[in-house]
Structure formats: structure tokens, C-alpha cells
Amino acid sequence: MSFKDIIKQYEDFNIKDHFSKVTLEDVDKSLKKDKLSENDLLNLLSPVAAERIEEMAQLSHKKTVQYFGRTISLYIPLYISNYCSNGCTYCGFHAESKMKRSKLSLAEIEEQAIIISKTGIKHILFLTGESEKATPISYLVEVVKLLKKYFPSISIEIFPMSVEDYSTLKEAGVDGLTVYQEVYDREIYKVVHPYGRKRDYDFRIETPERGAEAGFRLVNIGALFGLGDIASEAFYTAIHAKYLDDKYPNTEIAVSLPRINSAENEFEQEYRLDDQTFVQYLTAFRLFLPRVGINISTRENAEFRDNVLPLGVTRYSAGSKTEVGGYGEQDDDNVPQFDISDTRSVDETVKMIEEKGFQVVKKDWELINE
Numbered sequence: 001m002s003f004k005d006i007i008k009q010y011e012d013f014n015i016k017d018h019f020s021k022v023t024l025e026d027v028d029k030s031l032k033k034d035k036l037s038e039n040d041l042l043n044l045l046s047p048v049a050a051e052r053i054e055e056m057a058q059l060s061h062k063k064t065v066q067y068f069g070r071t072i073s074l075y076i077p078l079y080i081s082n083y084c085s086n087g088c089t090y091c092g093f094h095a096e097s098k099m100k101r102s103k104l105s106l107a108e109i110e111e112q113a114i115i116i117s118k119t120g121i122k123h124i125l126f127l128t129g130e131s132e133k134a135t136p137i138s139y140l141v142e143v144v145k146l147l148k149k150y151f152p153s154i155s156i157e158i159f160p161m162s163v164e165d166y167s168t169l170k171e172a173g174v175d176g177l178t179v180y181q182e183v184y185d186r187e188i189y190k191v192v193h194p195y196g197r198k199r200d201y202d203f204r205i206e207t208p209e210r211g212a213e214a215g216f217r218l219v220n221i222g223a224l225f226g227l228g229d230i231a232s233e234a235f236y237t238a239i240h241a242k243y244l245d246d247k248y249p250n251t252e253i254a255v256s257l258p259r260i261n262s263a264e265n266e267f268e269q270e271y272r273l274d275d276q277t278f279v280q281y282l283t284a285f286r287l288f289l290p291r292v293g294i295n296i297s298t299r300e301n302a303e304f305r306d307n308v309l310p311l312g313v314t315r316y317s318a319g320s321k322t323e324v325g326g327y328g329e330q331d332d333d334n335v336p337q338f339d340i341s342d343t344r345s346v347d348e349t350v351k352m353i354e355e356k357g358f359q360v361v362k363k364d365w366e367l368i369n370e
């Protein structure tokens with residue numbers, strides 16, 4: 001069964017009604033298990049589980065060390081274009097925005113790559129707005145070939161593609177795909193994606209699978225917390241990751257928990273994920289998904305990132321800029337996609353991670369043989 005069909009089965013599921021029946025005893029039983037079911041996941045996401053947050057944090061830390069050691073992998077994002085044909089209501093890059101658009105030439109990308117490579121990080125994530133016209137696959141292939149000279153590991157966060165096109169990019173040197181569903185609630189999805197290719201919920205929800213089918217070694221999914229009911233979105237993100245992890249054992253699945261930044265397109269937020277609930281969900285994810293990577297980006301502030309580091313995180317972005325070609329000198333009108341909260345340099349981030357007793361991994365992948 002496809003994940004699209006699985007999620008349809010939950011159409012009449014009311015998570016609040018379900019939570020109203022969860023007791024502390026249920027939570028304790030779930031915490032004693034080594035392998036958690038979907039029902040256990042719901043127990044740990046329920047408001048009553050907040051009373052066990054200390055215990056969840058300890059178990060989550062233990063499980064993470066068991067599966068990943070005391071390591072944090074670093075990656076660095078590079079925005080290469082902000083042209084976009086979608087109308088996401090929560091993003092300043094949407095197609096009707098009057099902002100200045102730009103797309104880096106190959107020479108400009110090489111300048112950025114040289115600056116970034118000096119940090120020692122060997123995993124780059126390059127991003128575009130979603131415009132097949134401005135950033136066609138022919139351009140993306142050339143970008144990958146160029147970045148390959150500097151980075152053994154290249155991930156993409158671009159418009160969703162077919163398996164064939166992902167295979168072309170894999171052939172060129174891409175090994176990781178990041179694609180967020182943004183919001184799993186179909187009705188909200190329609191409202192916040194009023195036009196553009198992204199409006200197609202089903203095409204998007206099957207994108208991680210097309211990436212895994214194409215053979216990427218890493219597929220990173222997530223919901224943008226703040227668009228829909230936070231507990232439901234956490235639940236669907238976790239079962240989506242479990243589905244992918246079970247179906248594609250040769251693909252490393254990872255989840256992100258981005259929280260919408262209030263500065264983004266002046267979006268009015270109805271739902272908010274507070275810090276304590278974030279920690280509860282993060283640790284619930286780890287206990288339900290022991291093998292799955294968990295990624296915390298610089299959307300979160302430095303203090304919060306420092307605090308959650310030992311609780312289940314395996315991957316951090318560092319020294320990030322979210323303007324197109326954001327490394328090096330900048331024009332004042334170069335607008336970021338969202339504001340960075342943790343503005344520390346790569347060296348400062350590395351220092352913090354090491355002070356917490358974790359080992360920094362700047363390179364975790366190199367393809368030796370085809």
C-alpha cells in the first residue's frame with residue numbers, strides 16, 4: 001500500500017479524541033517497550049506524556065548513542081536560485097512576490113563553493129525555489145558536476161521530480177534528497193498552496209519514494225510546524241518516516257522538525273510548536289524511529305540547539321545563509337528565504353558540539369565505486 005493510501009485511512013481519525021483516552025499508565029507501558037507501535041507513538045505524542053519528558057529525554061539519548069554513537073554530522077546549505085512558480089502563503093519567495101529574483105551562474109556557484117569548502121564541511125545541500133523554467137534539469141546537472149569538485153556528498157532541495165530525472169541527478173553526483181510535505185492535512189495543504197505544481201498533494205507526498213527508487217542514499221522529509229495541528233503533523237511525519245524506513249532499507253531516512261518562522265511572508269500562525277512540546281516530539285520520534293536521522297537546522301536559536309543536541313539529534317546545519325549566494329559579501333537587497341536564528345560560524349558550532357562531548361562529522365560519505 002502506498003503512503004498516500006495509508007494517510008487516507010486516517011481521514012476520519014481525530015487525534016484529540018484519541019489523546020483524551022490516553023493515560024499516564026499507557027505512556028509508561030510504551031516507554032518500557034523496545035519496539036514501539038503506532039499506538040505507542042500516539043501515547044508519547046499525547047499531552048499526558050509531557051509529564052514523562054525527563055524519562056523520554058534520557059531514553060532518547062541512550063537510543064541515539066546506541067544507534068549513532070556520540071556523533072553529529074554537519075552540512076551546509078547553499079541557495080542558488082529564488083525563482084519560484086508556486087504560491088505558498090507562508091514563504092516570501094512565492095511567485096507573486098515583487099522581490100528581486102536571482103539565479104547563480106556556474107562561476108558564481110564556484111565562488112560560493114570555494115568559500116564554503118574552507119569550512120571543512122564536505123556535505124552540501126543546494127536549494128532552489130521551485131521553478132523548472134528558471135532551474136531546468138540541464139542547469140542542475142551542471143551545478144552538481146561543479147559542486148562535485150569540492151564536496152563528496154551533495155543533497156538537493158529543489159522542485160519534485162520523476163524517478164528518471166532524479167536518476168539523472170544521481171548519475172551526475174547527487175546522493176541526498178530533502179523534500180518536505182510541509183503539511184499533511186489535505187485541506188490545509190490546499191489553502192496554503194493556492195497555485196503552482198506544488199498544489200498537487202499526491203505528487204508531493206510520493207516524492208520521497210521516487211527519490212528512494214532513484215537510489216539516493218539519503219532521503220530527508222518533514223512537516224513545517226505551524227501550518228497544521230502540531231500533534232497530527234508530528235504523527236504523520238513519524239509514520240511517513242517509518243513507512244519509508246521499512247520499505248527502503250538501503251536508504252537512510254531522516255526527518256527534520258522545522259518550525260515556521262514568524263518573519264516568513266508575515267504568515268499568521270494558528271498553530272505553534274512550543275519548546276517543551278518540540279522536545280517531547282523529538283524524543284518520541286527517536287524512540288519510535290531508532291534508525292532514522294534527526295536534523296535540526298539553524299532556524300532554531302543557538303541556545304535551543306545546544307540544549308536539544310544530546311536528546312536524539314544526529315545532523316546539524318552550520319554557518320547557514322538563506323540568501324541566494326549568501327556566502328561572502330552581500331547586497332542589501334539580497335533577501336533570505338527565512339531568518340536564521342543560530343548565526344554562529346561553523347567553527348563556533350563545532351566548538352559547542354565538541355564541548356558537549358560529541359564528535360563532529362564533516363564528511364560521512366564518499367562514493368568509491370559505481
Ligand code: SF4
Nearest residue numbers: 084088091093094129
Ligand atoms: S516554500 Fe518553496 S515552493 Fe513554496 S514559495 Fe517558497 S520557495 Fe517556492
